[in-house]
Amino acid sequence: MKEINRKKLIYSILKEIEKGNEPKREDYGLEFEQWGELAELIRDCGFVRNLGVMYANDVVYIVSFSSAKITIQGLDYLEENSVFARTYKGLKEVRDWLK
DSSP, X not given: OOOOOXXXXXXXXXXXXXXXXXXXXXXXXXXXXXXXXXXXXXXXXXXXXXXXXXXXTTEEEEXXXXXXXXXXXHHHHHHHTGGGGGXXXXXXXXXXXXX
């Protein structure tokens, strides 16, 4: 898979959580390993709370955004990257938007 724009990806995920949607790996066409790394990054940066990441043998096994809530840091990220708001149309068109 080609390199993805992580800033845009994080923006999209945070925006969907802010809107009350649950982002899923399939929406973005990511490999499970990429999805797990991204979830850990979002969690470790403090952008969301209640993000479920489960491990088996030190490998991400389950990622769940179902209870995730955006934090002040996450809202700050959205504001700091508001340039993306002009072109972001939501999950329906997210794969094309990430290109």
